[in-house]
Amino acid sequence: xxxxxxxxxxxxxxxxxxxxxxxxxxxxxxRLIMDELLDKLGEHGWASADIFSIHLAAEEAxxxxxxxxxxxxxxxxxxxxCFVSPTVARIEITDEGDGFKPNEVPDCTQDDRLEVPNGRxxxxxxxxxxRVEYNEKGNHVLMEKVQDA
Amino acid sequence: MAQYRRIGVTNNNDVAIVxxxxxxxxxxASIQELGAELFGLVEQHNMGDILLNFTNVEFLSSAALGxxxxxxxxxxxxxxxxxxxxxxxxxxxxxxxxxxxxxxDIRKDEAEAMTAFS
Numbered sequence: 302x303x304x305x306x307x308x309x310x311x312x313x314x315x316x317x318x319x320x321x322x323x324x325x326x327x328x329x330x331x332r333l334i335m336d337e338l339l340d341k342l343g344e345h346g347w348a349s350a351d352i353f354s355i356h357l358a359a360e361e362a363x364x365x366x367x368x369x370x371x372x373x374x375x376x377x378x379x380x381x382x383c384f385v386s387p388t389v390a391r392i393e394i395t396d397e398g399d400g401f402k403p404n405e406v407p408d409c410t411q412d413d414r415l416e417v418p419n420g421r422x423x424x425x426x427x428x429x430x431x432r433v434e435y436n437e438k439g440n441h442v443l444m445e446k447v448q449d450a
Numbered sequence: 451m452a453q454y455r456r457i458g459v460t461n462n463n464d465v466a467i468v469x470x471x472x473x474x475x476x477x478x479a480s481i482q483e484l485g486a487e488l489f490g491l492v493e494q495h496n497m498g499d500i501l502l503n504f505t506n507v508e509f510l511s512s513a514a515l516g517x518x519x520x521x522x523x524x525x526x527x528x529x530x531x532x533x534x535x536x537x538x539x540x541x542x543x544x545x546x547x548x549x550x551x552x553x554x555d556i557r558k559d560e561a562e563a564m565t566a567f568s
Binding site: 328329349350353354356357360361364409410415416417418419421422424425428429 | 476477478479508509511512513515516517519520522523539540544547548549550552553
């Protein structure tokens with residue numbers, strides 16, 4: 302099996318780590334990357350509060366891609382690319398769904414929506430990460446956290 | 451007495467004190483089970499007060515927040531009161547960002563919550 306055909310692709314040197322992986326569209330599939338991502342954040346000196354933030358953002362975005370993007374379809378994958386250095390943590394997530402419009406997600410902090418049980422993931426991602434960008438279709442998100450100097 | 455897998459329940463002056471067995475509340479199946487156990491507790495403990503102690507909880511996802519919101523509504527509907535305590539700063543920040551700190555009655559620890567119930 303050549304490197305390009307491998308579902309996983311990891312590279313690592315002393316200063317940074319990166320990995321790409323295709324996740325199946327199943328509930329709980331985020332665990333196939335999450336533990337390693339959290340370990341690498343710790344190894345690169347990220348504080349526990351930042352690791353919490355990145356964990357939450359990554360978890361929410363991967364769940365959204367699996368459930369809302371790919372609609373749990375067995376023949377669709379969620380592609381995840383991670384990059385971790387001592388100052389930058391970047392996660393890119395692409396699903397095979399029709400995409401969504403992030404600015405059309407209702408504001409869950411409005412008084413009349415405060416008690417609606419869902420719809421908080423996107424807001425948490427924006428609050429916990431330094432930079433969050435979607436492609437025009439809305440099936441790809443890049444999120445990045447930059448360590449304060 | 452119901453058997454629980456996701457929570458532990460003790461009773462103190464008619465307040466059901468709930469602890470969580472999972473450090474990370476994020477797995478969809480576990481969250482469904484957690485919700486079912488919490489909602490069952492409200493039905494069983496009708497008209498009663500519930501205190502959720504988050505000492506053991508290091509992480510929770512937005513799906514878990516949804517269960518807590520539904521639980522709060524069920525408790526209020528049954529004329530009970532729900533409070534939360536021992537929430538670590540990272541999780542409190544999640545409540546602040548989502549403004550759920552306005553919806554939930556969040557107390558420092560069990561002692562402060564119990565005083566507030568009485």
